[in-house]
Amino acid sequence: MKFAEVILPVPIPKSFCYVIPSQLDLEVLVGHRVLVEFGNRKMYTGIVSEIHETEPEKYIPKPILEVLEVEPSVNASQIKLWQWVADYYMCSIGEVLNVALPSGLKLSSQSYIQIHPHFIIEENLEQLSDREFTLMSYLEKEQTIPYTQVGEILEIKSPYKTIKNLIEKEAILLIEKIKERYKPKMEKRIRLSQQYADQPDSLDDLFKLLSKRQKQEDALLKYLSLVPIHEDYLTNFHGVAKREFLHVGRPLSPSSVGTMTKNGIFEEFERQIPRFELSVADKMQPTPVLSPAQKECLQKTIQGLSEKNVCLLHGITGSGKTEIYLQLIKSVIENGEQALFLIPEIALSSQLVKRLKVYFGDVLGIYHSKFSDNERVETWKGVQEGQFQVIVGTRSSLFLPFSDLSLIIVDEEHDSSYKANDPAPRYQGRDLALVLAHMHHAKVVLGSATPSLESFYLAVKNKYAYAGLHERFGDAQLPEIKIIDVKAKRKQKKMKDDFSDDLLHILHQNTEQGYQSILFQNRRGYSPYVTCDVCNWVPTCPSCNVKLTYHIYRNEIRCHYCGHKEHVPHTCVSCGSTEMKTVGLGTQKVEEELKTYLPEVRVGRLDLDTTRRKHSYDQILTDFEQGHIDILVGTQMITKGLDFDNVRVVGIINADTMLYFPDFRAHERAFQMLTQVSGRAGRRGETGTVILQTQQPSETLFAKVARNDYHNFYRKEIKDREQYHYPPFTRLIKLTIRSEKQDLTHDAANYLGRLLVNWLGQKRILGPQEPGINKIRNYYLSEILIKLEREGIDLKKAKGLIQKAIYQQKEEKPFKRVWVSIDVDPQ
Numbered sequence: 001m002k003f004a005e006v007i008l009p010v011p012i013p014k015s016f017c018y019v020i021p022s023q024l025d026l027e028v029l030v031g032h033r034v035l036v037e038f039g040n041r042k043m044y045t046g047i048v049s050e051i052h053e054t055e056p057e058k059y060i061p062k063p064i065l066e067v068l069e070v071e072p073s074v075n076a077s078q079i080k081l082w083q084w085v086a087d088y089y090m091c092s093i094g095e096v097l098n099v100a101l102p103s104g105l106k107l108s109s110q111s112y113i114q115i116h117p118h119f120i121i122e123e124n125l126e127q128l129s130d131r132e133f134t135l136m137s138y139l140e141k142e143q144t145i146p147y148t149q150v151g152e153i154l155e156i157k158s159p160y161k162t163i164k165n166l167i168e169k170e171a172i173l174l175i176e177k178i179k180e181r182y183k184p185k186m187e188k189r190i191r192l193s194q195q196y197a198d199q200p201d202s203l204d205d206l207f208k209l210l211s212k213r214q215k216q217e218d219a220l221l222k223y224l225s226l227v228p229i230h231e232d233y234l235t236n237f238h239g240v241a242k243r244e245f246l247h248v249g250r251p252l253s254p255s256s257v258g259t260m261t262k263n264g265i266f267e268e269f270e271r272q273i274p275r276f277e278l279s280v281a282d283k284m285q286p287t288p289v290l291s292p293a294q295k296e297c298l299q300k301t302i303q304g305l306s307e308k309n310v311c312l313l314h315g316i317t318g319s320g321k322t323e324i325y326l327q328l329i330k331s332v333i334e335n336g337e338q339a340l341f342l343i344p345e346i347a348l349s350s351q352l353v354k355r356l357k358v359y360f361g362d363v364l365g366i367y368h369s370k371f372s373d374n375e376r377v378e379t380w381k382g383v384q385e386g387q388f389q390v391i392v393g394t395r396s397s398l399f400l401p402f403s404d405l406s407l408i409i410v411d412e413e414h415d416s417s418y419k420a421n422d423p424a425p426r427y428q429g430r431d432l433a434l435v436l437a438h439m440h441h442a443k444v445v446l447g448s449a450t451p452s453l454e455s456f457y458l459a460v461k462n463k464y465a466y467a468g469l470h471e472r473f474g475d476a477q478l479p480e481i482k483i484i485d486v487k488a489k490r491k492q493k494k495m496k497d498d499f500s501d502d503l504l505h506i507l508h509q510n511t512e513q514g515y516q517s518i519l520f521q522n523r524r525g526y527s528p529y530v531t532c533d534v535c536n537w538v539p540t541c542p543s544c545n546v547k548l549t550y551h552i553y554r555n556e557i558r559c560h561y562c563g564h565k566e567h568v569p570h571t572c573v574s575c576g577s578t579e580m581k582t583v584g585l586g587t588q589k590v591e592e593e594l595k596t597y598l599p600e601v602r603v604g605r606l607d608l609d610t611t612r613r614k615h616s617y618d619q620i621l622t623d624f625e626q627g628h629i630d631i632l633v634g635t636q637m638i639t640k641g642l643d644f645d646n647v648r649v650v651g652i653i654n655a656d657t658m659l660y661f662p663d664f665r666a667h668e669r670a671f672q673m674l675t676q677v678s679g680r681a682g683r684r685g686e687t688g689t690v691i692l693q694t695q696q697p698s699e700t701l702f703a704k705v706a707r708n709d710y711h712n713f714y715r716k717e718i719k720d721r722e723q724y725h726y727p728p729f730t731r732l733i734k735l736t737i738r739s740e741k742q743d744l745t746h747d748a749a750n751y752l753g754r755l756l757v758n759w760l761g762q763k764r765i766l767g768p769q770e771p772g773i774n775k776i777r778n779y780y781l782s783e784i785l786i787k788l789e790r791e792g793i794d795l796k797k798a799k800g801l802i803q804k805a806i807y808q809q810k811e812e813k814p815f816k817r818v819w820v821s822i823d824v825d826p827q
């Protein structure tokens with residue numbers, strides 16, 4: 001007998017053993033998607049991870065019910081990667097499967113019911129109520145029906161009870177419908193019926209026949225001009241796209257073509273077409289010629305990669321790192337291998353994809369979470385079948401079915417959006433890229449103008465190769481950064497709301513000269529909160545412990561954690577006064593002030609609120625690119641990777657807020673963000689200007705940003721990290737404890753904390769502590785931070801103990817309704 005280990009999408013950290021029925025014996029392979037029954041008469045799609053002959057000792061395994069495909073969707077090295085993720089990030093392999101496999105390849109999660117295979121209606125009539133009998137008879141006809149239809153069939157509101165009874169009687173099964181969500185994109189095409197294509201004589205007859213039907217004759221002539229069957233009759237086989245035939249060039253009458261099809265002159269057929277219209281073969285360009293500095297950097301990178309597996313490409317903003325990546329990718333393609341180009345957010349993808357498309361054409365595939373299920377499956381298959389040799393995508397593309405990967409580029413490697421937060425697996429894409437590369441013996445290039453401290457540290461330690469690029473492309477210079485003392489300006493009465501005279505002046509002048517500007521304020525909404533001017537009461541979210549942010553549109557206050565919205569109160573709930581005012585500054589307010597002081601400029605805004613719809617992000621950037629917007633106001637979204645020739649001025653409205661995040665990475669993030677946003681100015685031609693407004697002009701971090709002094713920033717920061725035992729000198733694991741009651745969370749966190757102190761030692765445990773925002777969506781939170789040494793510690797054992805402590809806490813009766821989530825390497 002043969003058995004299969006099957007990975008199921010459930011949060012239980014193991015695979016499950018099933019029998020391979022003899023009739024399926026030859027069909028089941030590792031990586032196959034199979035259908036199995038699991039637990040309470042539920043069915044799931046799982047992935048076969050192993051085939052063996054060892055019968056489980058403690059239970060009788062159930063059979064695999066069905067194999068859902070001929071060629072496995074998943075390859076062995078992917079399963080290895082999933083297992084690694086599960087072990088390292090302390091989650092179940094099923095949770096990894098859940099994010100790794102596009103949902104188009106999973107069964108629809110909507111439940112369906114069907115008759116239990118062992119249940120025979122006629123033999124069990126007396127068991128069934130009238131209503132149950134009605135449903136069963138229906139099922140006998142229809143095989144399976146969606147749960148949601150049951151109510152309709154029985155003409156009752158809530159069918160739950162009936163279904164529950166039938167399940168208990170083992171009369172029906174609840175399943176996840178075996179329905180392939182994947183739908184290829186089809187195109188309607190037209191060709192000449194075979195008889196005319198093969199025999200030129202019959203074509204002559206046809207022309208005679210049509211000589212009196214002008215429109216039909218026209219159609220035939222057009223067809224022959226598009227499909228040269230007299231030169232090669234085989235061309236008829238592919239025909240022509242119906243849309244093109246009817247509408248491109250001289251338009252045809254659809255009804256005449258319809259008649260001809262009915263009369264058997266033409267025939268219609270369908271063909272699957274690629275979903276991505278990348279066929280730009282005619283617009284393809286050779287990759288750009290590198291500048292001497294770029295060439296040198298490319299050489300260093302290649303040299304570095306011959307000695308090490310990873311090379312850190314540290315090139316200042318606008319230095320042309322992308323062009324160096326292009327060269328590296330090009331040689332991968334020429335060798336017939338695969339390359340993965342990772343970007344932190346899809347936000348960055350549209351400009352980049354356009355750039356890459358013209359060089360790589362059809363071998364370039366795209367993969368990210370805003371894609372539809374179908375699009376993602378198509379990319380998945382394209383990688384599997386070898387059509388796409390290059391993938392541009394966000395972190396989830398690490399899970400694609402690569403077979404011959406030889407290069408991974410991680411662009412903007414410092415970016416925190418490489419880290420996945422909820423749900424598990426909470427993996428760091430940049431780090432996982434290194435693991436994936438290792439499995440494929442591939443090389444990795446980490447690129448950034450502001451490398452993460454971790455990566456730079458490893459380059460300093462000679463674990464990574466290093467290639468620097470310290471000049472901008474094409475004679476452009478880094479912008480001049482001016483630090484403006486907002487407090488002093490206020491005293492001198494030179495502030496208008498949040499704008500200094502210098503900032504307003506340069507924005508005005510820049511617009512007059514026909515150039516564009518970017519204004520950065522890292523807060524969306526209008527104002528962070530509203531308050532009563534008399535008693536200082538502040539409206540907060542009913543489900544989260546946060547102040548509600550004021551949004552001027554619709555005059556609402558909103559919670560940025562759970563989405564709760566309400567109207568701005570006219571009177572104070574606490575003292576009844578009507579003096580409500582807004583406090584602080586968000587992008588909406590910057591936009592509004594700008595319109596007041598510079599009424600003639602065209603202002604655009606780019607933040608989470610203006611980019612919710614699928615294409616709005618692209619739309620705003622296109623407007624900016626085409627010069628319909630003079631000044632673009634935005635949050636951190638505008639800081640990254642954008643490349644616009646015409647931007648001369650960048651304004652940072654308030655640089656201070658970033659310094660005060662209660663996070664050991666606050667300074668690192670601030671340095672990166674300020675440098676990146678500054679780097680959008682003056683990328684072509686004349687040197688740009690950055691106005692950095694602050695209350696603390698003497699803050700040394702700002703001086704380092706202004707001098708573009710990464711090295712001194714690094715030296716100071718790494719010293720602090722070492723002194724206070726933070727990464728890269730230690731490894732952090734954060735536990736978040738959640739429950740609906742504050743006391744319960746508190747008690748459970750203390751219990752867990754004590755176990756961890758006992759097992760891992762006091763000095764490795766920080767907390768438990770309530771986080772700054774201690775209630776989100778009605779759950780009270782507490783956190784424990786575990787600091788583990790980088791070396792000389794058995795990491796596996798330590799993780800085992802953490803797992804054990806969490807289990808043990810969960811076993812305690814009072815803590816049944818307490819949840820703990822684990823975040824390895826939190827960010």
Ligand SMILES: Nc1ncnc2c1ncn2[C@@H]1O[C@H](COP(=O)(O)OP(=O)(O)OP(=O)(O)O)[C@@H](O)[C@H]1O
Pocket residue numbers: 288289290291294315316317318319320321322323448449473640641642643679683
């Ligand atoms: N060899 C080249 N030939 C022509 N144009 C180039 C070349 N190298 C760079 N450029 C142009 O210079 C600009 C900056 O390059 P790129 O966007 O690659 O910079 P970057 O290093 O990625 O900067 P950032 O880190 O700020 O995103 C782009 O418009 C790019 O097209």
Ligand SMILES: [Zn+2]
Pocket residue numbers: 541542543544559560561562563564777
């Ligand atoms: Zn809320």
